[in-house]
Amino acid sequence: MPELPEVETTLRGIEPFILNKKISCIEVRKSKLRWPIPSKILEKNLLKESFTSIHRRGKYLILKSKNGYLLIHLGMSGYLKALDYETHIQKHDHFDIKFEDNSLLRFNDQRRFGSILWTKSPESHPLLINLGPEPLGNNFSGEYLHQASRKRQVNIKNFIMNSKIVVGVGNIYANEALFISKIKPMKKAGTINLSMYQDLANSIKTILRQAIDDGGTTLKDFRGADNKPGYFKQHLQVYGRGGEKCLTCKSILKDIRLSNRSSVYCAKCQK
DNA sequence: AAAGATGCCTGGTAGC
DNA sequence: TGCTACCAGGCATCTT
Numbered sequence: 001m002p003e004l005p006e007v008e009t010t011l012r013g014i015e016p017f018i019l020n021k022k023i024s025c026i027e028v029r030k031s032k033l034r035w036p037i038p039s040k041i042l043e044k045n046l047l048k049e050s051f052t053s054i055h056r057r058g059k060y061l062i063l064k065s066k067n068g069y070l071l072i073h074l075g076m077s078g079y080l081k082a083l084d085y086e087t088h089i090q091k092h093d094h095f096d097i098k099f100e101d102n103s104l105l106r107f108n109d110q111r112r113f114g115s116i117l118w119t120k121s122p123e124s125h126p127l128l129i130n131l132g133p134e135p136l137g138n139n140f141s142g143e144y145l146h147q148a149s150r151k152r153q154v155n156i157k158n159f160i161m162n163s164k165i166v167v168g169v170g171n172i173y174a175n176e177a178l179f180i181s182k183i184k185p186m187k188k189a190g191t192i193n194l195s196m197y198q199d200l201a202n203s204i205k206t207i208l209r210q211a212i213d214d215g216g217t218t219l220k221d222f223r224g225a226d227n228k229p230g231y232f233k234q235h236l237q238v239y240g241r242g243g244e245k246c247l248t249c250k251s252i253l254k255d256i257r258l259s260n261r262s263s264v265y266c267a268k269c270q271k
Numbered sequence: 272a273a274a275g276a277t278g279c280c281t282g283g284t285a286g287c
Numbered sequence: 288t289g290c291t292a293c294c295a296g297g298c299a300t301c302t303t
Contacts, residue, residue: 003296034297044294059296060296073296073297075295075296075297076294076295076296076297078296107301111295111296113295113296117302119301127297161296161297163296163297163298170295170296170297171295171296260294260298261294261295262294262295
């Protein structure tokens with residue numbers, strides 16, 4: 001499941017290959033993603049135009065063109081490939097944008113939870129307008145989390161996974177960040193003090209930056225046949241390790257479910 | 272009204 | 288071999 005670091009890696013990977021190239025063809029092989037791909041609108045607005053810049057907001061990629069913006073969300077299993085030439089279609093290759101030089105941007109999504117949308121103004125788009133701050137931005141801090149969590153009954157793990165609070169913290173990094181900052185995932189958000197929130201905010205920033213840095217290694221070969229940026233499972237200390245030993249204290253890691261999401265933690269290290 | 276809980280979408284995989 | 292259960296992110300919808 002692409003998390004924020006994978007989306008950022010994807011952005012950096014495709015950026016050199018898609019900007020300022022005239023779009024010659026849009027091909028939709030499977031329209032039915034989370035929402036239908038608006039094929040007609042894309043053709044009307046993008047053909048003969050080009051992307052002039054690309055940004056990320058949370059896990060959304062925003063590709064700017066003269067007439068508006070293409071919004072791409074990778075969902076759980078989506079990825080983008082920048083291809084030199086038209087290559088044969090692989091399973092779940094649902095969508096192509098072809099450029100005049102015969103290069104391609106291709107979207108593959110096995111589970112089809114991703115989305116390809118069009119908007120004239122991303123800042124007022126319903127999917128983006130209520131998003132919280134970027135975790136790597138200056139508006140995200142321990143002070144912010146502390147202030148936003150007062151009187152909240154929800155557990156801290158769901159709190160930081162709530163995109164209205166902060167974007168881009170998925171299940172993997174929520175588990176990891178709580179372990180690093182020694183906070184139990186089920187602790188109520190409203191009961192956590194400022195100092196703990198400062199630790200937590202720092203942990204989130206550190207782990208996301210680290211994953212983005214690691215993703216950089218996949219970038220040099222981004223253009224090619226199989227360019228799924230790898231998922232950065234290299235430093236995971238708790239996610240997927242339920243029943244195994246805590247790397248700090250050797251006690252057995254617990255694996256519980258919070259709001260139907262697996263949550264792994266160390267009962268001894270996390271308070 | 273705002274916060275929290277639940278359901279849904281899909282397809283690969285594990286278990287039997 | 289075929290089936291059922293499970294899992295994942297995040298939005299929609301329901302309940303409190």
